Amino acid sequence: MPRTPRPPHTPPAAQVGPVAARAVEAEVRGNVLAQPFGSGTVADLALPDSFVRRVADRAIIDSYNERFRVVEDDAARPSAHPRAAATADGVRMIRGVTFGQDADGPDEQRDVPRNFGGRGAGAFGVTLAGRGAAYEARRAQEIVTRRLARDGLPATALEAVRTLGPAAAGQVDLLKAALSGVGVPTDLLAMFELPGADGFPQGDAAAWMAARVRAGDAAMAVRERLGRAVLRAVPSLAGFEPTDDAGSRVPVAARLQVTRGDDWLGEGDGGSIDVARQVAALAPDVPLFIGVQTAHAADLCAHASEWMARRSAGVTIIEEGARLSQWAQDNARPGCIGRGGKRTPAALLPRYASRHDELTAYVPGDTHAAESLSSAGFALARSPLHFQGGNLLVVEDRARRERVLLLGEAEVYRNIALGLTRDQALELFRVEFAAQRCVVVPAASYHLDYEVFVRTDADGRPVAFVASALEGARAVAGSGIAAMERAGVLPAGAAAPDSLDAVWAALGTHFDPAFGFRATVAACFSSGTVVDPGAAGLRVMLEAMDTLAAASGLDERPEVARGLNGHTLAMLAARRRTLDDRIALRSTIAELGWRVVETSAMPAGRRGVSVLNAVNCGPMVLMPFGAGICRSAEGAAAEAVASNGCSVTGVRTAESQRRHGALRCALALHG
Incomplete structure (x- = not known):
């Protein structure tokens, strides 16, 4: 025992x-x-x-x-040694949108309005109604805060208009600003239309509500009519095709963000610089784009100049003033746009870069740094949707001729918090990611890409390698x-x-x-x-x-449970429920008709084996390898993936895993 x-x-x-x-x-x-x-x-x-x-x-x-x-x-x-400044042919440095900004700003913020970001509503820097605001504004803000996720966007916006009063409803532009100021996502509200002679087209929802309030229409009748309003989704980036996370297409660009200019422990530690070093060597023909804070730009430039001896494609360094995380997958969904027979790298940006799953904390540096990609030649657009790239996978099921978007469940709830229904959120995701189907997967881990890696077989059928934490x-x-x-x-x-x-x-x-x-x-x-x-x-x-103690049911033995402290018992029960969540995850994916392979892994953040946080890079599968004790589990996973007829290459990521990420978290491939 x-x-x-x-x-x-x-x-x-x-x-x-x-x-x-x-x-x-x-x-x-x-x-x-x-x-x-x-x-x-x-x-x-x-x-x-x-x-x-x-x-x-x-x-x-x-x-x-x-x-x-x-x-x-x-x-x-070990002590860091400044590298001699050097710039080889093929290395260029450009200034990002946050160049010159304060490098000591907050890493994340939780006090932003729920409607923050997006296309026109809750713009960056917006402040909700404070103590000095009029009573009507403070009351409307409270209504939006408490009811937006429960009552939905149209009904909550209507109640906010009624609370702000006829004076605010008198001028539509001022009303929209007031609605945004009390937390209404007016960019999403503008996507609704109400069919019929007494309805409104897209963009006119606020004006229609204002007219009903000024006319003194009965609230119940107006709300009932609003219940027939329909959200019409339009893609933010026309022609955007997200990278197929299961495919073998050679990428046209690779993107990373590094948090420093030297290795944390030394070459081979698997930190952000070491990952960039390995990607530069493994994909010498793929243009590489790396975001870095100004303080580390010269050291990164020296590293990149050394890498160029073994590369044919260039390295572009994007210098930012703001603090960056390592996790390039989360602040810009990679993909391409086809133009004149050529695939141009493109990215769909979330409403804002965020962290956590039960809430959506704003990450300012990553949010704005993603916008710098336009200066590097990327096509960009910011979506009104919240999403974290590690929690979604795009899979081209060529056998069924459909693109499937796998969504970790937290991504749906983030957008329900904006006042969308589940169906509306899924439809917006489907349109934004040019998918035929959206499938919601239970959150066995913080992000879906800790748990699942997908590779298409020779017949075009997806094979899902899912984590077996017990193995x-x-x-x-x-x-x-x-x-x-x-x-x-x-x-x-x-x-x-x-x-x-x-x-x-x-x-x-x-x-x-x-x-x-x-x-x-x-x-x-x-x-x-x-x-x-x-x-x-x-x-x-x-x-x-x-994990093994939890699986054995140790805490369910009365003679044992009576002697264990409550925290230990709660921990063991939580682990066993997580194992059950993984069974539900596997069942959800199996229902798609894909082959599911239980694979040796142990997703657990900095204490786990994150070997399935892998990426497809042309004919290669790049798999993250961690500390020495993980080798047996990682080797079994690599063997399982290689049996699908592909070449598996290990990438050292131990230090990255100790910071709660791994390879796919850090590497965005545009293919």
Whole structure:
């Protein structure tokens, strides 16, 4: 029976057992819903209970890791050495739209209006009605905050117009500004039309509502008529074809963002510079575009000049003043537009770049940096939709002659929060991404591309490789046990992946209540190089052990549950529910008629094996490889994908994975 190490503080009796576990679950759920977002909270977003539960489960697991799975850090970062400035032929530097801006701005903001961004409504920098605003404006803002997700956009906008009063309704342009100021997404409202003689065309919804208010029409009758309004979706970027995430077309451009000008631990660490270095070498004929903050631009330029010795296509460095993340997939969906027989790189930008799944926190640097691509020759448009690129996959099912858009469920709820119905949000996604079908997938992980990789077979049929966390956990545990045996921490033959008592006992002797697991035991999980710290390997090992403990139903044994603290029981139950979510995910994809292959992986952010966060790059599949302890699981996944008749190449991404991402998160291919 697995034994958890003694926690830092022994819980009192009241915090032990199933009752304590339910209290933990209720507290975390309450905390999720109470988070501030705009002028309201997450509770105002009308999120389904099943989705809130999945978000809360991830929060329970994360908080448990932060408290009881702490590992003393053993990574010694070498001193950075400035690189000599050099610019080779083929390397060019251009200034992005944020060049010269304050580099110390906020990394993310949660206090933006819900209608922020988009095409004309809630423009960047808009401020909602504050304390000094008229009562009518403050009341209208409260109505929008509380009812937009529940009552829908037309009905909520009508109520806001009525609350603002006949004076505001007297001039349509001023009314639209007032509606935007209280949080109504007027860009989406303008997409609605009401058929019939007493209706309105696209663009005139606000004017029609104003006329009804001025005429004194009965609110119930007007609302009933508005219920027949139809949203007519029009693509933001005409001719846009998103990159086929399952295809083998050679890309016409590759895009990355780097967070610094040197390697974090050293060459081979899998950080943002190391990923760029490998992509430059593996795709020498593909033009490469890299965003970087001004402070690191000279160092990146020197790196790129070295890469050019093995490249035929150029490298364009886009210098930004704003702070950038590494995650280029999330702030601009890659694709192309066909022009005169030539494919031009193009990108569809989300309403604004964002983070988190239960809310949509604004990331200013990434939002505006994506606009710089127009200076590099990309066709661009900003969509009124919220989306994070890691949570959607576009698949060309050539056998059925249809383009399918797989959507992580959070992307639907982000847009329901703007006042759209589920069907309206899906129709907008279908049109924006030129798809024939949209399929919503349960959120087993933060992003869908942690869980699923798709490759089309020789007959044009998609093959979906989906994460088997149990298979991945067993592979990691086997590697970890072997490492402990080699280091003499564990007697040979004392443990197996499905019987971890001896492993817990051995690790427990190296657990300090004040510091967590000591670096002395972490060392055996390192390959001995500076770019493979043992602490990272031990974190992955602990993740595997907790996954296997949850799958065994440890917390469901009454004699065991009575002695475990509530947080441990809640964590194990959350993990088991996540395993069930993965079964639902596989079933959803199998219903498409695609072949589904359960594949060794262990999606878990910085503690996981994110090998399925891969990309198709022409005839190659580029797969992310992490720390040394992950090799067995990653090798099994690579073998499974290669059996589909493609060439698999590993890309070092360990440091990127320790920052909650991997290869597809960082690399956007325009094909």
